[in-house]
Amino acid sequence: MQLEFHQVDAFSERPFSGNPAMVYRLDSWLSDELMQNIAAEHNLAETAFLVREGLGWHIRWFTPSTEVPLCGHATLAAAHVLFEVYSDSAERIDFIGKAGALSVTREGDRLVLDFPAMVPTSAAVTIELERALGVDIVDVYGSVELMVVLESEQAVRDCEPDMAALIRLPWPGVIVTARGETHDFVSRYFAPAIGVPEDPVTGSTHCSLIPYWSSRLGKLSLSAYQCSTRGGELFCRLEGDRVKIGGHARLVASGKLLLG
Incomplete structure (x- = not known):
């Protein structure tokens, strides 16, 4: 065959x-x-x-x-x-x-x-999460994935998580995100628990990122960049209970x- x-x-x-x-x-x-x-x-x-x-x-x-x-x-x-x-x-x-x-x-x-839009809700910062990411955390939210807000785009780019520690967290993956320098927001996504240590560009995580940043920035259309080594640009819109990516x-x- x-x-x-x-x-x-x-x-x-x-x-x-x-x-x-x-x-x-x-x-x-x-x-x-x-x-x-x-x-x-x-x-x-x-x-x-x-x-x-x-x-x-x-x-x-x-x-x-x-x-x-x-x-x-x-x-x-x-x-x-x-x-x-x-x-x-x-x-x-x-x-x-x-x-x-x-x-x-x-x-x-x-x-x-x-x-579908997946609006994240507030979650607790844990010692295990802080140790796994090794960065200063501003806020934490949860939906399907755990979404961690950092202080800057540079903090997102510099993040070097402990993959073994991430696997022990009760989430399939962890998003780190921050306000962008040339885009509305940036992100990275780590999911070693499902066989993907770092995903280069992730459409599905933007189901949560778009509602969050739309509310925070007060705009429905947003530009996004996932700043992995390969990198990728996403053009985003929030339309009711749906997201366009x-x-x-x-x-x-x-x-x-x-x-x-």
């Missing part, structure tokens, strides 16, 4: 930046074990699998070690593959995943994710996986 795959650098206009994701468009589902093994073989932050369902696509996302309920950059990558490789002429592609209905729309040269994507590789 041969399976066609496509690798996309999401939230970037050029190769070797943004967040790489692998995309498989399937005729029918593979076993969970096989999909997990394929994701581990590629060893990227996410591998997305798609199966046509009605007028849209059922989508699932796997890290090298586990399936996750929501992933932004791999959804952006999946839409890019459907648009550019498989010549989908629609202006919008609908997906259904574990987090419910999602979509990606073309807006000029950008693709825009439509995801825009970015670019670049196809960098295509090939076939040989099984059996």
Whole structure:
């Protein structure tokens, strides 16, 4: 059996930046074990699998070690593959995943994710968290992930967490964020507990970041930058109980996986 795959650098206009994701468009589902093994073989932050369902696509996302309920950059990558490789002429592609209905729309040269807003609530600063991050903490909030507000963009860039200590925290991952110098806000995301020590650019964390920074800055449209080594720019809007997360994507590789 041969399976066609496509690798996309999401939230970037050029190769070797943004967040790489692998995309498989399937005729029918593979076993969970096989999909997990394929994701581990590629060893990227996410591998997305798609199966046509009605007028849209059922989508699932796997890290090298586990399936996750929501992933932004791999959804952006999946839409890019459907648009550019498989010549989908629609202006919008609908997906259904574990987090419910999602979509990606073309807006000029950008693709825009439509995801649920996940408003974070205040959480306690713990000694374990402070030791794990090794930085001065301004505020802490929780939603699906733990979101830690730092004093400056430089503090976010300089953060060097203890990965073993992060794994022991009761959260799948930790976001660090601050007001940006040239963007409205910046962030980084660490998730060693799910096999991703640092994710280069994370769409799903912006489901919480956008409502928080929109409220704090008093604006609905925001520019964001995830300042990992690869880095990526996101164009954000808060629209009621939804967030719009825009970015670019670049196809960098295509090939076939040989099984059996």
